[in-house]
Amino acid sequence: xxxxxxxxxxxxxxxxxxxxxxxxxxxxxxxxxxxxxxxxxxxxxxxxxxxxxxxxxxxxxxxxxxxxxxxxxxxxxxxxxxxxxxxxxxx
Numbered sequence: 001x002x003x004x005x006x007x008x009x010x011x012x013x014x015x016x017x018x019x020x021x022x023x024x025x026x027x028x029x030x031x032x033x034x035x036x037x038x039x040x041x042x043x044x045x046x047x048x049x050x051x052x053x054x055x056x057x058x059x060x061x062x063x064x065x066x067x068x069x070x071x072x073x074x075x076x077x078x079x080x081x082x083x084x085x086x087x088x089x090x091x
Contacts, residue, residue, distance in 0.1 A: 001047045001057060003029035005072075008040035025062035030075070034063075039071030046078040054078040058085060 001017040015032035025031055030045050037043070047057035057077045059067065067075060068089045075087040 001029045001045070003033040003043055003045045005033040005037045005041050005043045007038055013037065025060060025066075028060065028063050030059045030063045031066050034067050034070045034072060037070060037072060041070075041072050043067060043072055043075045044077075045075060054081050056080070059087065064089070 003015050005013045005015075007013065013033055013036040015029045015036070017029045018027040018032065030043055033043060045057045045059060047055040049055050056079055058079070059075060059077060064075075064087065067087075073088075073090050075089060077085050077087070079085050
């Protein structure tokens with residue numbers, strides 16, 4: 001799982017999931033990349049299977065809250081090879 005963030009001024013930042021002993025949302029790629037962003041940023045989240053196919057990467061509730069609180073305006077995430085989702089975080 002990986003995430004790319006684009007700051008409002010166009011700077012790219014990246015993060016990936018971190019393996020921890022105890023599962024925690026703060027180890028998720030989208031939560032980690034959000035720490036590097038500012039108001040008005042956009043995040044792209046993808047999950048790639050071992051067979052190199054795009055899989056569902058919809059951010060969890062905790063990550064959505066973190067992104068919203070940080071001022072991220074939109075998040076695009078993979079669903080499958082031919083489909084993606086969009087979260088509008090401004091509302």
